[in-house]
Amino acid sequence: MSGPIKILLAEDEPALGQIVKESLETRNFEVILCEDGTKAYHSYLEYKPELLVLDIMMPKKDGFTLAEEIRKNDMEIPIIFLTAKSQTKDVVNGFEIGGNDYLKKPFSMEELIVRIHALLHRSRKQQKDNILLGKFTFNYTKQLLILGEEEQSLTHKEAELLYHLIQKQNDVLDRSEILKKLWGDDDFFNARSMDVFITKLRKKLKKDENIQIINIRGLGYKLIC
Incomplete structure (x- = not known):
């Protein structure tokens, strides 16, 4: 039997990060939580997660910069951006960088989980295709x-x-x-x-x-x- 799906969560708000982490873990996900973009990048390299949930506004390295660095070596891993920003240009920028989905704060955990499952399903189908x-x-x-x-x-x-x-x-x-x-x-x-x-x-x-x-x-x- 395969183990839990590994997700990297990069979120600099400790309370929100812990809530999201614990909620995902109750649904059989394994979550690596990082509070800044630099730690998140090193954790990505070490743990090889199946999906990334990245806050945009983070210290040391923001979510867009982090996603750009990861996309240089990995074009397949699904990326969901979390942000308090609601401007259209930020949404467009996120998709141009290589994001697959975009969730605005505040959000419900059920919505995040539905989006995670949808992206994982799509990613696995593409992997089967090639x-x-x-x-x-x-x-x-x-x-x-x-x-x-x-x-x-x-x-x-x-x-x-x-x-x-x-x-x-x-x-x-x-x-x-x-x-x-x-x-x-x-x-x-x-x-x-x-x-x-x-x-x-x-x-x-x-x-x-x-x-x-x-x-x-x-x-x-x-x-x-």
């Missing part, structure tokens, strides 16, 4: 394996199996578990069917010699890249 695997790009949604200008179509089962292998990359994908999930049963005939799909995936990935799908006897498969 998964890098060695020299390949795997588009899960379109069921395509792309290498340069060449596109290979995958069947639904091939795409599902490859996606789960990637999720466990360099670790063992449990044979019984994935059979039950994709085939409904881990009986002998389904196991033989999965072996056929593994062989097909190996052929489609063979143009990158650094990618291997190996059989871990009695356990399952391991995608090595």
